[in-house]
Amino acid sequence: MAKCEVCGNDYYLAFEIITAGNKHVFDCFECAIHKLAPVCKVCGCKVIGHGVEAKATFYCCAHCARKDGVEGVDDHVWGKERETLENKKLK
Numbered sequence: 001m002a003k004c005e006v007c008g009n010d011y012y013l014a015f016e017i018i019t020a021g022n023k024h025v026f027d028c029f030e031c032a033i034h035k036l037a038p039v040c041k042v043c044g045c046k047v048i049g050h051g052v053e054a055k056a057t058f059y060c061c062a063h064c065a066r067k068d069g070v071e072g073v074d075d076h077v078w079g080k081e082r083e084t085l086e087n088k089k090l091k
């Protein structure tokens with residue numbers, strides 16, 4: 001049995017996560033995210049996917065990173081090409 005360090009729940013399915021050598025105990029992913037997930041600098045949401053890390057800062061997506069002046073990141077590399085194709089189809 002181990003106690004969740006966020007909510008204090010003593011749960012038999014609690015699990016450990018080690019980040020940068022520090023051991024954490026949680027009873028669920030929600031608590032783990034609450035404690036460990038980086039926060040997007042631009043919109044403030046928790047980054048629980050890959051996100052974007054640039055200039056030692058975390059962003060939830062390329063859009064937020066670009067808003068903050070990061071260059072060269074894109075969630076949809078295919079987007080521009082697709083837009084062009086769809087525009088052609090419409091005509």
Ligand SMILES: [Zn+2]
Pocket residue numbers: 004005006007008009026027028031
């Ligand atoms: Zn918890």
Ligand SMILES: [Zn+2]
Pocket residue numbers: 040041042043044045059060061064
């Ligand atoms: Zn964001």
